[in-house]
Amino acid sequence: MTSHLDEGLLHELLDGEIPSTALGPIQAHLGACAECRARLEVERALLSEADRLVERLEVPGARDRQAAPARPATRWGRNLAWAATVVLAAGLGYALRGPGVQPPLPAGEASPIAAIVPTVAEPADTLPPTNGRFASTSAPESRRSAEKEELADVAGLRKATASKDPLRVQNRLDEAVVASGPEEKAAQAAPQQIPQRLEQQQAAPPTAFRNVAPQLGAAGKAQQAFTDSRDAQVLDRTAVPIEEITFSQAVGRLGGKLRLVEGLVPLRLEAQGESVRVIYPLSNGELVLVQRLVAGKVEFRLAAPAGFPADSLERLRARVRE
Amino acid sequence: MTGLLAELFAEYHGSLVRMLYRRTGDQDRAEEIAQEVFARAVAAPPRNPRPWLFAVALNLLREEGRRAARQGRRLVLYRAEQPEAAPGPDDMLERGEAIARVRAALDGLTDRDREALLLKAEGFSYDEIAETLGLARGAIGTTLARARRRLVLAYRDLEGTRDVAS
Incomplete structure (x- = not known):
């Protein structure tokens, strides 16, 4: 794999959606390409922040309903x-x-x-x-x-x-x-x-x-x-x-x-x-x-x-x- | 049939309402649409329930949006959020503003990006997102990457605007 990893692939990787059989070339590229490693970290932070933002939109009262019996x-x-x-x-x-x-x-x-x-x-x-x-x-x-x-x-x-x-x-x-x-x-x-x-x-x-x-x-x-x-x-x-x-x-x-x-x-x-x-x-x-x-x-x-x-x-x- | 409904309801209702609420900002509408979705599921039991339920829900939302647009009715997308605990006034204000910014940023996305993001937040796999939204599986990574980036950038923009204004 010579070309850089595109952002879609990076997100697939971060989401754990890359089949194990396809990980080899990606890993090899990441091992050799500092730029892609850096981009991976950027995308990881982006993904994490986006997830946190979405999670703020909780249904009112949902947390109370869930918390009571299920997690003692x-x-x-x-x-x-x-x-x-x-x-x-x-x-x-x-x-x-x-x-x-x-x-x-x-x-x-x-x-x-x-x-x-x-x-x-x-x-x-x-x-x-x-x-x-x-x-x-x-x-x-x-x-x-x-x-x-x-x-x-x-x-x-x-x-x-x-x-x-x-x-x-x-x-x-x-x-x-x-x-x-x-x-x-x-x-x-x-x-x-x-x-x-x-x-x-x-x-x-x-x-x-x-x-x-x-x-x-x-x-x-x-x-x-x-x-x-x-x-x-x-x-x-x-x-x-x-x-x-x-x-x-x-x-x-x-x-x-x-x-x-x-x-x-x-x-x-x-x-x-x-x-x-x-x-x-x-x-x-x-x-x-x-x-x-x-x-x-x-x-x-x-x-x-x-x-x-x-x-x-x-x-x-x-x-x-x- | 009742058993099927109970089973589907127990397994998917919470997740479906949450996704619909995040999509609309209106808990009552989210509940209503979810009820309609489950009613349809009982009438025609789906083979693969989760993608089916969420796809029907999103279709209902889109239909409703088109109908509302035709009638010239303005959709209320920004219903005031109620805080879950009982924080002080400053906390409530800050929290409400932050949630409003998130919602505004989310509403700024395209339907496809927003829906992919919300389905992912419900734990959907790429295959399930593709099936629910009728997209190619290979497009999901790119769609999510774009959606996440746009959401975060839009939110930061809104935060920046607030900081400048205050």
Whole structure:
């Protein structure tokens, strides 16, 4: 690709509408063309500002109507507290299961590309429609090779464009539903024990996280900014550092039950405590699929930037597949 | 049939009213048009509801605009916005002015640009925007880029005008 990227293409890129198969040439051009990189940042700021302007035109009273029942901070806090205790138990159980389950790889051991050796065989109809970016072990070698190249494109593109991303700091993630019947039942069953257990959990974070803290990157800082801006009860989760992980590591952490949003191409994978976060690009920030293993089952929630339409979030949630 | 209506209503009503409100600035009209759209959906259930519902809504708006123009009736596009909380008078004034500027900037766009922008704000994909507006999928990126730029520039112009005036 020799000619400059036109603004339509830049907006397609920012809106996450470029098919993964077409990202390669664009990434290559952006890597080589400072002018287009600068234009991309200009368009990104423009897009962000336009979105903010449109969002000001809220239906009178809509915010009040939406805020009341749908997003109870107390429920999240309750779920989080309960989950914290269960994660401890599940983590212990996981450690005692022996070699049958692939353990998470140490952070930084392998690049996202080098480590993409799938460990879980998924039925074809559950794979994302991007032709199995994260393919099963039965995929042909040529297909796996193509997928590695695709991931290289995505990773490279992100590095090329995300070095100064004000949106990362500005983003305020909206809470979405924590999908889990058993979690709620358990939370109701032992409410008195929750605060105490949560305090214990916070007072003694897992050793691995202490080692990861200095490696916090932009994502961690953005999350911290977010923490400062919102209800602390809701945001206890951000006290745990975030580290970028490979696909294999994510699969390992979830006992082979990693979930993805069907039809979307992940930007990167992160670990935060026992949770795995799958990050997808949005025009005004990032969509985050947070999931963790609780008593052998994956529980997940989906979070989007403030202002993201609730009905769209619901539809995305319905597309979460194992 | 009632089940279908309930399902469609639950899933799309909020989003549709929001888009219509942003488009018209009139909550009552937005609600009325949305009701009409859902009534039509029940009469002829769409196969792909979301683009269909929004396309019908935008068509109704355009028809209404043409009819109003023929009758020489001036459309009220700038209904006063009610603040959501209860801020002080200065905040209310500032907020109301800012919203009026956004609306004026939005109304300065072409129908196509404005509608593409509002559909995107409702989480539509490029494919859905293309289907709803009857545009080529390849034109959506350019349309949105132009719409966003014009909206922001128009808003900044209006802000500049205000600053100069005050």
